Amino acid sequence: xxxxxxxxxxxxxxxxxxxxxxxxxxxxxxxxxxxxxxxxxxxxxxxxxxxxxxxxxxxxxxxxxxxxxxxxxxxxxxxxxxxxxxxxxxxxxxxxxxxxxxxxxxxxxxxxxxxxxxxxxxxxxxxxxxxxxxxxxxxxxxxxxxxxxxxxxxxxxxxxxxxxxxxxxxxxxxxxxxxxxxxxxxxxxxxxxxxxxxxxxxxxxxxxxxxxxxxxxxxxxxxxxxxxxxxxxxxxxxxxxxxxxxxxxxxxxxxxxxxxxxxxxxxxxxxxxxxxxxxxxxxxxxxxxxxxxxxxxxxxxxxxxxxxxxxxxxxxxxxxxxxxxxxxxxxxxxxxxxxxxxxxxxxxxxxxxxxxxxxxxxxxxxxxxxxxxxxxxxxxxxxxxxxxxxxxxxxxxxxxxxxxxxxxxxxxxxxxxxxxxxxxxxxxxxxxxxxxxxxxxxxxxxxxxxxxxxxxxxxxxxxxxxxxxxxxxxxxxxxxxxxxxxxxxxxxxxxxxxxxxxxxxxxxxxxxxxxxxxxxxxxxxxxxxxxxxxxxxxxxxxxxxxxxxxxxxxxxxxxxxxxxxxxxxxxxxxxxxxx
Numbered sequence: 181x182x183x184x185x186x187x188x189x190x191x192x193x194x195x196x197x198x199x200x201x202x203x204x205x206x207x208x209x210x211x212x213x214x215x216x217x218x219x220x221x222x223x224x225x226x227x228x229x230x231x232x233x234x235x236x237x238x239x240x241x242x243x244x245x246x247x248x249x250x251x252x253x254x255x256x257x258x259x260x261x262x263x264x265x266x267x268x269x270x271x272x273x274x275x276x277x278x279x280x281x282x283x284x285x286x287x288x289x290x291x292x293x294x295x296x297x298x299x300x301x302x303x304x305x306x307x308x309x310x311x312x313x314x315x316x317x318x319x320x321x322x323x324x325x326x327x328x329x330x331x332x333x334x335x336x337x338x339x340x341x342x343x344x345x346x347x348x349x350x351x352x353x354x355x356x357x358x359x360x361x362x363x364x365x366x367x368x369x370x371x372x373x374x375x376x377x378x379x380x381x382x383x384x385x386x387x388x389x390x391x392x393x394x395x396x397x398x399x400x401x402x403x404x405x406x407x408x409x410x411x412x413x414x415x416x417x418x419x420x421x422x423x424x425x426x427x428x429x430x431x432x433x434x435x436x437x438x439x440x441x442x443x444x445x446x447x448x449x450x451x452x453x454x455x456x457x458x459x460x461x462x463x464x465x466x467x468x469x470x471x472x473x474x475x476x477x478x479x480x481x482x483x484x485x486x487x488x489x490x491x492x493x494x495x496x497x498x499x500x501x502x503x504x505x506x507x508x509x510x511x512x513x514x515x516x517x518x519x520x521x522x523x524x525x526x527x528x529x530x531x532x533x534x535x536x537x538x539x540x541x542x543x544x545x546x547x548x549x550x551x552x553x554x555x556x557x558x559x560x561x562x563x564x565x566x567x568x569x570x571x572x573x574x575x576x577x578x579x580x581x582x583x584x585x586x587x588x589x590x591x592x593x594x595x596x597x598x599x600x601x602x603x604x605x606x607x608x609x610x611x612x613x614x615x616x617x618x619x620x621x622x623x624x625x626x627x628x629x630x631x632x633x634x635x636x637x638x639x640x641x642x643x644x645x646x647x648x649x650x651x652x653x654x655x656x657x658x659x660x661x662x663x664x665x666x667x668x669x670x671x672x673x674x675x676x677x678x679x680x681x682x683x684x685x686x687x688x689x690x691x692x693x694x695x696x697x698x699x700x701x702x703x704x705x706x707x708x709x710x711x712x713x714x715x716x717x718x719x720x721x722x723x724x725x726x727x728x729x730x731x732x733x734x735x736x737x738x739x740x741x742x743x744x745x746x747x748x749x750x751x752x753x754x755x756x757x758x759x
Contacts, residue, residue: 183202185245186208187208193544197246201245201249211423212232220240220242222241224269227406227415229267240265241267244264244265267296275292276303276309277311278321288334288337305530305570306526306527310332313333319616320619322614323619386412386466390423391416391428392417394428394438394441396431405457408457408461426450427449451474456471511537511539513576514539516552517552518554519546558593572590572591596676596677600628600680602679604629607641608632613668621644640663645666670683
């Protein structure tokens with residue numbers, strides 16, 4: 181048996197196991213070529229994954245290779261068991277939703293589970309996708325944009341489970357378009373609009389092409405061009421070598437980094453503007469490269485001038501551009517080393533990506549000095565001094581700063597076992613919190629064992645209310661129904677104590693409408709509301725009592741004995757008088 185195996189998305193430790201198990205039965209190919217016999221992955225959706233799907237190359241988990249090696253299987257036997265180790269279309273994807281009603285949501289959850297994905301009701305930074313009903317603002321949608329989670333619509337789910345290639349079709353976020361005036365194509369169609377019209381392209385107009393993106397593309401345009409390559413059936417290359425057929429340039433001339441990469445390419449590699457790729461996408465066919473070719477003159481990369489008194493304008497301008505580009509790539513975790521543990525494999529891959537995209541580095545040896553440990557918040561440990569959670573990662577990315585670990589109890593793993601037994605009967609509502617804070621309260625309440633509801637009813641046992649936000653219908657109803665209004669700090673206090681804090685005791689975290697010292701500037705409004713309510717009650721009571729008295733008088737019969745001055749009786753002495 182001689183296997184030619186390529187891998188995608190494997191952590192370093194698993195990749196080392198793959199190499200070790202290949203000894204004697206095959207080799208590891210660093211690049212995905214036509215010679216590859218099997219693709220080993222743990223997640224679906226990578227460029228290599230879609231290329232293997234198109235070429236009908238088996239995509240299997242590492243366990244398949246381990247079994248083949250350990251059981252000394254023949255090629256025929258190894259082929260027969262591939263079905264048991266195949267990667268499902270949604271394998272490794274962690275998917276959340278927003279805006280869907282219960283019936284439609286149940287359908288989506290079933291599809292996700294059926295095709296190997298993981299549904300995440302309470303979205304965190306470990307999610308890979310957010311399926312949105314629409315682009316109407318929601319807490320999840322805002323957080324997804326901040327954390328770099330891909331936002332898609334429901335049709336994406338269908339295309340992923342049925343398509344043999346990736347699809348641009350369902351992205352709800354705007355794709356960057358090309359200026360129509362600069363577009364050499366005769367078509368006037370905006371590629372960002374065209375991107376939303378693809379459903380499942382069977383016209384692989386870029387088939388057999390190996391495409392590499394040069395230097396200078398921003399993140400959004402880079403993602404957009406990668407999707408075009410995938411839609412056209414081409415192979416997106418992460419390294420430039422002799423296999424690359426097309427080198428895509430971001431400007432009218434190659435950058436110094438492009439020139440370095442081009443030295444690794446073959447003589448047949450064509451250098452074209454990214455507009456060629458965009459126009460191919462619009463026309464749904466491979467266009468001639470002639471109008472888009474950018475001539476390359478191999479020059480030495482610009483060097484820093486040792487004589488600052490006589491700078492060269494061109495080099496200085498290029499140096500400034502390189503400095504700006506470098507500044508843009510520096511993230512909040514620049515030069516920080518992270519060791520991640522305790523998460524599922526798919527969640528770990530997402531965290532790796534988030535950390536690396538923000539300038540950090542991942543290490544696999546926890547004995548290395550000066551590293552930051554990342555562990556799930558809900559994993560109970562007694563000592564948390566040197567360990568941080570996914571909540572800390574989320575806050576750092578949200579604020580673009582390294583926030584102090586002591587700023588929130590959520591930034592360290594819990595010191596009490598979760599869920600809390602005392603929280604199992606609680607139904608917690610929310611009012612006044614938005615975006616990430618709203619998501620955090622949802623996740624916290626659920627992890628602690630309570631049921632979290634967006635709507636508010638008599639079934640709710642607590643209402644977590646932002647004291648800095650004016651009162652609303654939920655707050656008034658909570659007062660009317662006797663539901664305690666608490667701040668988010670009450671939830672933190674419960675978490676710290678490992679039990680439910682009694683809302684009847686005096687605490688700064690219990691929002692008591694009758695206690696002015698713990699109220700916001702809206703105390704007077706609440707007091708006015710209570711006063712008006714009492715006055716209305718008294719008025720209604722008086723009216724009802726008066727009406728009842730009049731009815732009682734109406735049922736009484738009296739005899740009127742009226743005489744004149746002469747002593748004679750006037751009128752009928754038995755006549756009923758209604759007073």
